[in-house]
Amino acid sequence: MRRAELVTAVILSLLSIYIMWKSGQSAWGDGWGESIRYIEGEGPGSGFWPFWLAVGMLGSCIWVIVNWVRKASPPSRSEERFLDNYGIMMLLKVGGGVTAFIGLIHFIGMYGAMTVFLIYYLAFLGRHNWLTTLSIAIGAPIVTFFFFDVAMRIVLPKGYLEPLFLPLYDIFL
Amino acid sequence: MAFSRRMLIAAGAAVIGMAGLMGTAQAWEPNKPIDFVIMAGKGGGADKMARLMQAIVEEESMSPKPLIPVNKAGGSGAEALVALNTAGDPDHTIMVTLNSFFTTPLRQPGLGVDIMEFAPVGRMAEDTFLLWVHKDEGISTFEEFIEEAKSRGDGWVMGGTGKNSEDNIITDFLNNNYDLSIKYIPYKGGGAVAKDLAGQQIDSSVNNPSEALGFYESGDLIPLVAFTDERLPMFPDVPTAKEKGADFSYYMQRAVVGAPGMSEDALAFYQGLFNNVYGSDKWQKYMSDKSLQGDKLDGDDLKNYWQTQRDRHEEILKASGAIK
Amino acid sequence: MDVLFLLLDGVIACLEPLNLMLIVIGVTVGLFIGAMPGLGSVNGVAILLPATFLVPPTSAMIFLAAIYYGAMYGGAISSITLGIPGASTAVATTFDGRPLALSGRANQALVTAAIASFVGGTFANLLFTGFAPPLASVALSFGPPEIFALMLLAFATFVGLGGDDIPKTIFSICFGLALAAVGFDVISGEPRLIFMDITGFMHGINFLVLAIGVYGIGEMLWTINSTRDDITMTGAEITVRNVMNAAKKSVGAWRGTAIGSGLGFFVGILPAAGATPGSLMAYGVTKMTAKNPEQYGKGSINGVAAPEAANNSASTGAMLPMVTLGIPGSPTTAVLLGGMVIWGLQPGPRLFTDQPDFVWPLVGSFYVSNFIAVLVNLAFIPLFLWMLKMPFTILAPVIFTLSVVGGYAATQDMHDVWLMLIFGLGAFLLRILDYPLAPAGLAIVLGPIAEPTLRQSLLLSDGDPMIFFDRPIAGPITIIALVLIFLPLFKLIFDRIRKKT
DSSP: OHHHHHHHHHHHHHHHHHHHHHHHOOTTOOOTTGGGSEETTTEEOTTHHHHHHHHHHHHHHHHHHHHHHTTOSHHHHOOSOSSOHHHHHHIIIIIHHHHHHHHHHHHHHHHHHHHHHHHIIIIIISOOOHHHHHHHHHHHHHHHIIIIIIIIOOOOOOGGGHHHHHHHHHHHO | OHHHHHHHHHHHHHHHHHHTOSSSSSOOOOSSOEEEEESSOTTSHHHHHHHHHHHHHHHTTOSSSOEEEEEOOGGGGHHHHHHHHTOSOGGGEEEEEOTHHHHHHHHOGGGOOOGGGSEEEEEEEEEOOEEEEEGGGOOOSHHHHHHHHHHHGGGSEEEEESTTSHHHHHHHHHHHHHTOOOEEEEESOHHHHHHHHHTTSSSEEOOOHHHHHHHHHTTSEEEEEEOSSSOOTTOTTSOBTTTTTOOOOOOEEEEEEEOTTOOHHHHHHHHHHHHHHHHSHHHHHHHHHTTOBOOOBOHHHHHHHHHHHHHHHHHHHHHHTSOO | OHHHHHHHHHHHHHTSHHHHHHHHHHHHHHHHHHHSTTOOHHHHHHHHTGGGGGSOHHHHHHHHHHHHHHHHHHHHHHHHHTSSOSSGGGHHHHHHHHHHHHTTOHHHHHHHHHHHHHHHHHHHHHHHHHHHHHHHHHHHTOOHHHHHHHHHHHHHTTGGGSOSOHHHHHHHHHHHHHHHTOEEETTTTEEEOOGGGOGGGGGOOOHHHHHIIIIIIIHHHHHHHHHTTOOOOOOOOOOHHHHHHHHHHGGGGHHHHHHHHHHHHHHHTSTTTOHHHHHHHHHHHHHHTOSOGGGTTSOOHHHHHHHHHHHHHHHHHHHHHHHHHSOOSSHHHHHHHHHHHHTTOOOSTTHHHHOHHHHHHHHHHHHHHHHHHHHHHHHHHHHHHHHHTSOHHHHHHHHHHHHHHHHHHHHOOHHHHHHHHHHHHHHHHHHHTTOOOHHHHHHHHHHHHHHHHHHHHHHHTTTOGGGGTSSTTHHHHHHHHHHHHHHHHHHHHHHHHHHHO
C-alpha cells in the first residue's frame, strides 16, 4: 500500500503537468501560454482556469507525497498489499471482462458483445447453470433492443451484425 | 473506429448485395434508421427546428425509417462536421446546419473539412436578425440607439450566442460602421440572451425573432432595426438597416446537408423528403410564425449559395481578425 | 380566488379519461426511464415528443409533464438500488441512499425518497400556482454575477463532503473542475483540452460518463474486491406492512424534506441553475445544520429526503421560467418548450393570459402527475427490491451491462464508453487509497455553470471582481459562500493553535 500511494501520487502529478501543458495550447495556433493569461479588462483567457486547477492538482499531489514521507496518512503507513492475489485476479477477470465487452462492441455490436459478456460472467465467474445463464444472456439483449432501439429510438451500435438487424428494423421501426 | 465501421458497412452491403436485395430498379430507400445529426445542443433554435422536422416526417409517415436526432454541439459544430466527414454510412447520415457550417471550418482548418463536399439536401429557411432593446431604455428608434450607445462607449453591453458567431458578426458591423465601441458578451444560447435582456442584465441583443418573440409580445423588448433586405411581414414598422443607409443584411441558414460521399440515389431521396417537409402546412406555419424567410434551395443552387456564403464569411472573419 | 377556480378547472380537465390515462402511462414510462442509468427525463421527453401528435396539444403537454415527473421519481431508484445516479439530479441521493441499501434498508430509502419527492413536488406546485408571475421577475433579476455567486454557495455547502485526507479532497475538486473545462470555451469560442486531439473530447466530458464510470464500474469492482463475492444486498421482507412502517419512519426525515422543498424550488426557478445544484445544496445545507452531521453519508434518511424533495421541487420550479418567460430552466424544459412551439403555442410572458385553456390543465396535471407518480412509485418498490435479492453474481454482470449501455445511450458515442471504463478502473484504484471521488462528481456538474458566468461577469465589469460584492443580490450570497468556505479552515487553524498552547 505504501508503495502504491507514492506511485499513484507521481502518476497523478504527471497527469496534472500534462493538463497544465495542454491548457496553454491554443486552438488558433497562438504561442504556448497565450490562452492562460489574465487579459486586462476582460478577465481570464480560455486556458486560465484549467491551468491553475491543474496547478492545484499538482500542489495536492506534492502534499500527498509530503504526507507520504512523514507517514501522515493511513495508506502511507499501511503494510497491507495494495491488491492481494484475489484482488489482482478479480481485476483481471472482471475488469478485463468489461474491457473486452466494450472492445467487442466495435466488432459484434452492443447486442453481440452483451451476450458474450453475460455468458462469460454468469457461467464462468458466477458458476450458474446453463439454464440461468442462457435465459439472462438471451433475454437481456431482447429487452434492451425493445427498450432502446424500438421504444426510446436510441439505436445502439450493431457492428458486423448489422445485416441481421435490417429485417427487425423493417418490422419494428 | 471509423475504419471498423466502414468495414462493417462494406461487409453488410456485400451480404445484402449477394442476397440480391440491392440493385433492383426500385428507387433508393433507407433500410435502417437515419442518423439525424444536429449541429447544436438540446433546446437551441437549431434543435427545435430539427425536432420539428423529425416530428413532421414521423406524423405524415414521409420516410420508411425514422430520423434519429443526435445532438453534436461540440466545438461550435466542429464535432458534428467531423462526425459527418467520417460517417461510416453516408447514405444514412444527414445533418441540420446553421452558419457555423461556414465559419467553423474557416476558423479550424485543422479539421480537414471541406463543406463543398457535403451533399446539398435542402435549405429549409433563412432565419432573420433584429436589434432589440429593453422598453425601459427609453429608446424607440435606431438613431436614438446609435446616440445612446455612442455616449456610453464600452458601457453599452450586447449579449449574443457564442464568440465570432452570427451575433458577434452583426455587433462588429455596428461597431465598425457607426463608430461605436459596444462590448460583446458571449452566451451559450439565444434563450439566455433574451432572458438577460428582459432582466436588463445587458443593454441590447440581436436575437432571432423566435428567441425574443415572447418578450416582444409582452412589450418588454422593442425591435429597432432588421438586418434583412426588406421589411419583415411580422414587423412592418421596423425599418431595415438598408433603409438606414447601411449596405448590410445578414441571415442564418437553416439547411439540411448529407454526409460527404452520399450516393446520388440517396441524395435524391432526401431532397424529395425535405421538399415534402418544406411543403407541409406545419412547416409553412412555423416559418410565418417565427418570421423565417428564404425559399427552398437544393442541389447546385444550394452549393452556389454555400460558395457565396463561405466567401462572405471568410471576408468578415478576416476583417475582424478572427482568421488570418 | 380566481386562481383556485382556474386550477380546479385544470385539475378536472386532467381527470378526463384520455388525459388521466396519458398521465398514468407517462408516469410509469418516466419512472422506468429515470431509473435507467444514463437516461433521464430529457431523453424520455425528447423521444416521445413526436408521438404526441396523435393527441391534442393540451393532452400532449400533460403526457410529457407526466413523463418528467415520473423520471424525477425514478432517478432515486437507481441511486439507491444500484448505487449509480441515474441522472445528475440524483447524485446526492446516492450519498445516503446507497449505505441504507447496503445495510438492508433499501425499502426505507425508497419509501422515504418517494414521500419526500411527493412533498417537494406538492410544495412547489402550490408556490407555482399562487405566485408564478412575481417569482418570474425574481428569476429575471439573476444575471451572470448572481448565478456565479449561487454556484459558489453550492460549492461552499459541500466543503465538508470530502474525506479526511485534505490534499486528496482538494485534488478531487480541482480534477473535477478541470474535467468540466474540457471541450469548448463559450467565451472565447475556442476548443480546449482536446486530449490527444481526439474529437470525442470536443463535446466535453458528460457528467454521466464520470458518474456511471465511478459508481457503476468503480464501486462494483470495489464491492466485489472488499466483500470477496460474498454479499447479498438486502434482507428486508417485502410486505405491505413493511412499506407502511417505512412510510411512518419517513416522518423522521421532515427536516431534510422541508429544506429540500424550499431550497430546491428557489434554485430551480433560476434558468441557468436548475435541479442539480438545487438538490446538492439541499443535501449540503441539511447536513450542515444537522445535530449529528457525522451520520450523513452513512445512511441518514434526512440525507435521502433532502435531495429528493429538492429535485422534485426544483423540477417544478424549472417549469416556471418556461411557462412564464418562455425560457428553459433545464435541458428537459428546453425540449418541452420545443414541443410547445411545435404545437403552435407561443411560450412567453403572455402565455398565462392568452392561453388559459392550455396553461391551467398543465398546472393541474402537475398536481395529478405528482399524486399518481408517488402511488406508481410505491407500487413498484417491491419489484425493485426483488431485483436486489438476486444473487450478486447475477446482479453484478447486469449492472455492468446497464452501465455500458447507459454510458453509450447518454451521448451515443463509443468514445464516452471507453472514457467511462477508464474512469471506472481509475476510481477503483483511487478508492483503495482513500481518494474521495464525490467532490469530482459535484465539480463536473457545477463547473460548466460556474465558469462561463464568472467570465461573463468579469467581462461586464472590465475584469473587476468587485462585481460579485457590490450588487444587491450577488453581494450577500458571495459573502455567505466565502464565510462557509473558509469556516472549516479557520476552525482547523484555531484548533491547531489551541492544541499547541
